Amino acid sequence: MKKLKHLSFILIAGLLALGLFSPNVYAKGHTVMIGFTGPLSGPAAQYGRDNVNGLEMGIQDINAAGGITVGGKNYKFALKTYDDHIDPTAAVNNARRLRSRDGARFIFNPVFNTIAPMMQINQQKGSEFLMMAYTSAPEVDAMKNPNTIAIPPPFSVYVGSYVKYALEKGWKKCAMVVTLGAYGDGWRKEFESAWIKAGGEIVADQPANYYTETDFSAQLSAALAKKPDFMLIGGPSATTGLVIEQARNLGFKGEFFMVDQAKLNYIAEVNFNNDLTKMNGVTGTARPRDLAEEEVIEPFLKRCLKDYGRSATSENLLNYGAIRILAAAMEKAGTVEDITAIKAAIPEVLPMDAKINLLPFIDLWGSRFILPGTIQKIENGQYTVPTTTFWWTKSDADFKKAVSSIPDIGNTNVNVPLEGYAK
Amino acid sequence: MLKLEQVYTDIGELHIIHNVSLNIQKGEFVTLLGSNGAGKTTLFRTIAGVLKPAFGTVEFNGIAIDKLPVHKIVDLGIVLCPQGRQLFPELSVKKNLVMGAFSLRGQKSKIKKNLDRVYEHFPILKERSNQLAGTFSGGEQQMLAIGRALMSEPSMLLLDEPSMGLAPLIVKQIADVISNINHEMDTTIFLSEQNANMALNITERGYVLESGKCVLEGLCKDLKNDENVKRAYIGA
């Protein structure tokens, strides 16, 4: 016992010393350091990993293509990730560490709660960094932080698509069992007002905590008692799959709309073992596959499956695209340090060759990338063609340009300038 | 049978027992006198193995027991019937007794026999065998505690102040039963008491403990006439 005690002391001391003196291999040489802080443990860990995976693949490809050349020097990219388990204090610490120790001027974070405090410090003189925010919460745009880029489209894009689809079907009664929290609340509010404006009716609103709970029969029973035509559900994918399963088991025959956090293909894989017949009548935001041309996207999907054992999510795809765009903008701006110049150079490098960043259409508007919003349904055990693609471009000319940039798969294209985004 | 040599016991930072040596033969009926706080309970707990001596040895039938865990000591045949009784308040009387025979587990007929014998000594326990122990009065609890201690057929019984807080009539009753146990069952008994009157009348030999030290030992008839004992414990 005594010996064990000494041994464990030495072990602990040794490990601590290792942490103290471990050399910082990345900070030297011509390296562009990309930082990431986000949930890598706890209930949202998978989501954090999905983001990291996209960045990792992007960086591999940039380096495989020989890195970037700025000012005659060749730079390779490197990624440093820290876990913040969605704790704002830890996120700020990580951001400070990434900026001052690892020299990262581009820090990715996929959770609004931790993005907000990071946006408080990303303009401090001498330690500026570009906040790469992977969040569809519109609040980020309202903060008007110049050193921020929000990556995915705001969820308002999808609300319009769902309302249009439901009207076409002639439905009236909607029940909502959406995840608790600001994101879910935003969705509920946005959808409710749009649906009522379109003449529909919300018969039940039973939010539930998708992060901590696994049984939704209480909420579902209450919602189904009102005999809705369709339901708006969703939160993290795996739990959303449970909600579908439990609602079907309670006898619900109608259709589901899912908020954009839940991914059709992920649910099919984890919850239903890829048996799509169990997901008939589920409509969600489009799979990565439908955002780009097949020849471009297929290899990427295969690679995700091979490298990470999971099918690709839009987190993979969009983070991959974002990092490639950043790299191009650095070359364009001729600097790897001046984040203002780099951000300003982004619109100049867009649109990029889809073979490089995978995204056929992407633009930067203020602090957010503009991406089309597309919804897709599973019917007769198969994915159908996405019905409508929603655009929120600045002008008709941009809209036409955007539509022409993507493959024609027989869907409708609509341009809807979003509230708060249109100038 | 039981032999203590230069036993010292500490509780926390306090030194409670100092250099106690004693020797008890098989079949004897011995008392340990001492006032409140003299260390009687600590000494008993040390013998039973609940406390471990800081120094010194405790031997039982030639086996050193001062480092053994309590349950091994019980298996060897020493059972402490503790002060404050330490019953299982939410188990029935019968279950309390059966637990007392834990070291005989598996030997059903023996347990049955012992149970009958305890019921014989304390008929009231039989009457109330399904009642919860926690609902008993003090005297009844004491009987149950003694009964439980007897269930494992100990060769040596340590009785820690069985008369404490009980009415004189009940004390007499208990004293009779204890004497019976010693005579009929040939159980060696070591009894600690503040009530020297009762103890000296039923036992054969005694030790006197003061501030953790053994200050006097001798036959009861001699102790009864000792001036110090008289003054301190009999109150005559």
Add this chain to the structure above:
Amino acid sequence: MELFLQQLFNGIMFGSTYAIVALGLTLVMGILHIPNFAHGHLYMLGGYITYFFITNLGFGYWYSLLLSMVILGFVGVVMERIVFRPLTGQPPINAFIAAIGALIFLESLALVIWGPQGMRIPNPHPQIIKMFGITMEAQRLLVVGGAAVLIVLLHLFLKKTTTGTTIEAVAQNREGAMLTGINVNRVSSMTFFISSATAAVAASFLSPIFILSPAMGAVLGMKAFIIVILGGMGSVPGAILGGYFLGLIEALGGGYISAEYKDVFAFGALILVLSIKPTGLFGKQEG
């Protein structure tokens, strides 16, 4: 009416799980006075072990459940031995910290071994049963029935066998139990074994309907802890009734009043009970 019955069934289903998880915890807390906050994480580990046998080794559901019980039982024994036993005699708050350490360890272990992705055990009883106008999955009925059987078995074990009675004896009077020759350490180990094994059963029952993730134990652990206090620490009937009570409050409160504040009802009820009876429903006076 149908809705009410449906909610009632949901409440009972969840109450069953709570009851068996809390039952395991109350045994440990009653006997060792250890606030084993890591109990929910043992439950989580039980789910993963079952998953491992079914998915990786291809065992049948019931075999896997049994194996999971035994293995998790031993995990509990090891935990008692290396985490809690060395803390005997220290203030309970230290054991509490150790329990937090243990739960962090277990959750990270699951994360390292199985990764953060949610995992699923194929549902062995996917049939749908309709009765009295309510729909239920067979597996859910199994949870209700299985929990009842387990509770009865445990009750019989505690009340009718000598070994079971030693657990009660140690809980009621540790020193008294020692003096009757009971090996208290062995009883502690055994209690941890039973406690962990029941957690494994609960996890194996539920994981086919739900999703396994490393963080799944935290909420259940907290609830079990609260049920144990609500029912009175160490009280077996308290844990069972408390479990069903909490399940029903959640289902009915969540279904009829407000889903957002579902947990508030549960925790509020506990506060109310404790402010009326400070030692819990079936709690003894502190002594």
Add this chain to the structure above:
Amino acid sequence: MFTKPIHTKLLLGFLFIAALFLPLYVPDSYMFQIVITSLLFAIATSSMNLILGYTGQASLAHGAFFGVGAYVVAIMTKAGWSFWIALPVSGLVATGIGFFIGLFAFRTRGHFFAIVTLCFGVILFQVAENWIEVTGGQNGIFGLDSATPIPFPFFGPIEFSSQPAQYYLVLAVLLLTLFVLHRVVYSIFGLTFMAIRNNEELADALGINTFATKMVSFAIANFIAAIAGGIYATILGAVSPSAISIMITFNFLIFLILGGMATLPGAVIGAFMIPIIMEFLQFMENYRMLFFGALLVVVIIWFPMGFFGGLKTINQKIIAWRQSNTSEDSNA
């Protein structure tokens, strides 16, 4: 070792000077950030020490009061109030909520008290998560301005947006907290706290109004916790439900126990040591929490009194050894 009072005074003086000039030699903004948050947590942990360490009541709602403070400051400064008004108000609000909770919770003791306060903590967390109109729900309240500048004649206003300014603000509050706690703990009142910790029935029998005494200790602890939370809000510039979650309580608890309960320096040491160890362990990535969990168990088994408690024991042994040496000397 610091076995003589003069040694302790020298050490404290040295620490004080080192703290005053810290911004001059702190290596980078990352280390600085950790120092600032550690100081902040030291304030909250010290106040937890009062209710848990000195009064013996394991309040598991402590993190919730920290969160209440953070929310009150966030809401009030968002509504246009000065930070310097919002901060004391946050303390008063927490004290008020604490009083209400105390009415229920102090009917119970021991484990039961811990659980009742835990429940209240969870309820406050849920309110923060769901009362969207006021708390902003899960997103919380963000984009807060840093503490209102103090107008200062001749030098111009003191601003609190830079790290050094935030550091001095937190340092000043910590020193004030320690001063107040020192006065409380070593007063007659402090003795009644410890009397309750050691034996509540006995304290009752001695004529101490245990309910009122516990309530006072609870109120002071909650007030200080809320102040710490309020400063946290202004430094981070954003408040979300994680500031009021049960994990915050657990963290404080871990800091306190590992630092050394019922000692004033213990709480501060714990609040510094653990976050810094956690940062050093970052290189372990996925295995970090695994290691930390095991570390927690190991440390609590071998240092049940915490770091400072262990130090004290060693110190006492040294003193005893010296005394025995000197007495032998004088004998010779």
